[in-house]
Amino acid sequence: MDTLFSQLSTLGSSVILLFGITLLWRKSLRAYTDAFRWQSAALTVMFLIIGYFGNDPELYVVAVFLFILKVLILPRYLERMEQRFGDQRESQPYVNIVTSLMLSGLLVLLAYVVTRPLVLVSDLPTRGGLPLAMGLIFVGLFVVITRKKALTQIVGFLVMENGIALLAVLGTFGIPIIVELGVFLDVLMGFLVMQVFVYHIHSTFESIDVDQMNKLKH
Amino acid sequence: MTGYLLEFSQALLALLLAPMLAGFVRWVKARLQNRRGAPIWQPYFELAKLFGKDVVMSNNASWLFRVAPYIVFASALAVTFLIPLIAAPLPFDNIGDLLVVVYLLLLGTFFLALAGLDTGTAFGGMGSSREMTVAAIAEPTIALSIFSLALGAGSTNLSHIVVATLTNPGVALSPGHLLAFAAIFIVSLAETGRLPVDNPSTHLELTMIHEAMILEYSGRYLALIEWASWLKLTIFFALLANLFVPWGLATALTPAALAIAVVTLILKLAILGVVVAVVETRIAKLRLFRVPELLGMSFVLALLAVTSSFLLK
Numbered sequence: 155m156d157t158l159f160s161q162l163s164t165l166g167s168s169v170i171l172l173f174g175i176t177l178l179w180r181k182s183l184r185a186y187t188d189a190f191r192w193q194s195a196a197l198t199v200m201f202l203i204i205g206y207f208g209n210d211p212e213l214y215v216v217a218v219f220l221f222i223l224k225v226l227i228l229p230r231y232l233e234r235m236e237q238r239f240g241d242q243r244e245s246q247p248y249v250n251i252v253t254s255l256m257l258s259g260l261l262v263l264l265a266y267v268v269t270r271p272l273v274l275v276s277d278l279p280t281r282g283g284l285p286l287a288m289g290l291i292f293v294g295l296f297v298v299i300t301r302k303k304a305l306t307q308i309v310g311f312l313v314m315e316n317g318i319a320l321l322a323v324l325g326t327f328g329i330p331i332i333v334e335l336g337v338f339l340d341v342l343m344g345f346l347v348m349q350v351f352v353y354h355i356h357s358t359f360e361s362i363d364v365d366q367m368n369k370l371k372h
Numbered sequence: 373m374t375g376y377l378l379e380f381s382q383a384l385l386a387l388l389l390a391p392m393l394a395g396f397v398r399w400v401k402a403r404l405q406n407r408r409g410a411p412i413w414q415p416y417f418e419l420a421k422l423f424g425k426d427v428v429m430s431n432n433a434s435w436l437f438r439v440a441p442y443i444v445f446a447s448a449l450a451v452t453f454l455i456p457l458i459a460a461p462l463p464f465d466n467i468g469d470l471l472v473v474v475y476l477l478l479l480g481t482f483f484l485a486l487a488g489l490d491t492g493t494a495f496g497g498m499g500s501s502r503e504m505t506v507a508a509i510a511e512p513t514i515a516l517s518i519f520s521l522a523l524g525a526g527s528t529n530l531s532h533i534v535v536a537t538l539t540n541p542g543v544a545l546s547p548g549h550l551l552a553f554a555a556i557f558i559v560s561l562a563e564t565g566r567l568p569v570d571n572p573s574t575h576l577e578l579t580m581i582h583e584a585m586i587l588e589y590s591g592r593y594l595a596l597i598e599w600a601s602w603l604k605l606t607i608f609f610a611l612l613a614n615l616f617v618p619w620g621l622a623t624a625l626t627p628a629a630l631a632i633a634v635v636t637l638i639l640k641l642a643i644l645g646v647v648v649a650v651v652e653t654r655i656a657k658l659r660l661f662r663v664p665e666l667l668g669m670s671f672v673l674a675l676l677a678v679t680s681s682f683l684l685k
Contacts, residue, residue, distance in 0.1 A: 165546070270683075
């Protein structure tokens with residue numbers, strides 16, 4: 155039972171990480187949104203698995219909220235913004251695609267190194283997924299740093315948030331539901347604030363390429 | 373003695389099945405595109421036709437051009453002796469492990485690229501340079517992903533890997549295995565010249581890779597090269613099927629077990645053939661400079677596979 159649980163959790167974490175890495179390979183915002191939606195769906199399943207094996211019914215409730223927020227609402231908003239701004243392709247990121255893929259591999263290796271002490275002392279059945287969740291946080295941060303469009307950076311931020319949620323649920327089998335709800339609210343607020351920013355950037359520069367913001371210096 | 377008989381019958385089986393597999397993929401693709409399609413045994417007729425024809429060769433062709441088809445064919449044929457196709461511990465296991473398999477495949481690619489350069493045509497050189505670009509990223513990916521299996525089994529011997537998976541079936545669902553499967557699947561498409569990387573059914577100058585290298589070949593040489601490339605397709609499919617889903621392979625040399633093994637092998641090849649045909653119908657060819665990105669993705673998958681099977685041991 156325990157081996158099945160640990161295998162499922164490691165497998166689920168790998169799938170979630172893979173959707174994160176897919177971001178680095180794709181270019182159009184639509185592909186970014188799709189990858190985020192699938193990743194959130196996989197994260198929901200992960201919450202359900204941990205809720206089932208860890209005997210914590212609260213996680214089912216969290217999974218429902220997560221599904222509504224990250225699979226239904228946020229991707230919907232992203233699609234609406236994409237329709238408004240036209241097809242925003244990430245055609246010239248700061249780091250090209252092959253290099254970012256290789257670097258993401260290295261980032262995951264780094265995550266393994268960083269979490270090694272934790273994994274060695276832990277006796278959780280889910281410990282195999284911890285490095286992968288940490289790797290997903292790194293990959294999300296990498297997307298935020300190296301992509302130029304404001305919208306793709308937002309998706310990077312959301313993916314990073316997914317990584318934190320995954321790390322939390324793997325490491326603690328569910329934090330108190332009130333904290334979880336607070337986090338969801340924060341994500342939603344953060345997203346809405348960023349959305350306002352994007353609209354402002356677009357109306358000022360006629361583009362959501364954050365490279366343009368360098369003009370403010372002169 | 374039975375062991376050697378088994379080895380030869382396995383190689384013969386691969387040799388005879390290979391054209392049928394290529395014909396099957398073509399047929400499924402045709403059906404998916406609402407065409408009637410040639411019968412699946414069409415490639416046998418093609419081989420017979422090509423073997424019956426004379427060879428036309430450029431005056432500038434050197435001995436390299438003449439030996440390359442034999443080397444390409446022989447290296448592919450040699451691999452069929454080394455990989456577990458129908459039975460798991462093979463008598464030739466001690467001759468070569470996965471590294472030998474990977475480099476035998478690369479040997480064929482290398483000589484094909486040399487032959488493409490040999491006659492000095494523009495297309496040949498272009499094809500060779502593209503093939504080498506693809507091979508340079510694809511080969512380490514195969515080696516890495518098989519290494520991730522080898523780490524789990526504790527041996528680089530292909531039969532040992534298969535037996536280890538058979539004795540401990542839970543391993544087949546570990547992330548290392550699944551990531552390695554995805555990596556090898558992408559690489560097999562690239563190595564066998566299938567769609568997102570190369571289109572096997574067209575001779576369009578701008579995009580062809582494999583076809584560009586063999587443009588100068590005719591007659592029995594062309595037949596050997598075509599047969600070798602179908603054999604390569606069979607080898608990759610068999611590796612995918614038997615390394616990751618080894619059930620059905622004969623572990624004892626009884627006639628019943630071997631019969632089951634042959635049937636399941638054909639079944640697995642057919643399933644993979646349908647998958648490849650569907651993939652080829654659904655997606656368009658990638659632009660050439662996006663191919664390294666796709667292969668880079670599969671390399672990362674293989675790297676993650678190795679990491680997770682190494683660190684989760």
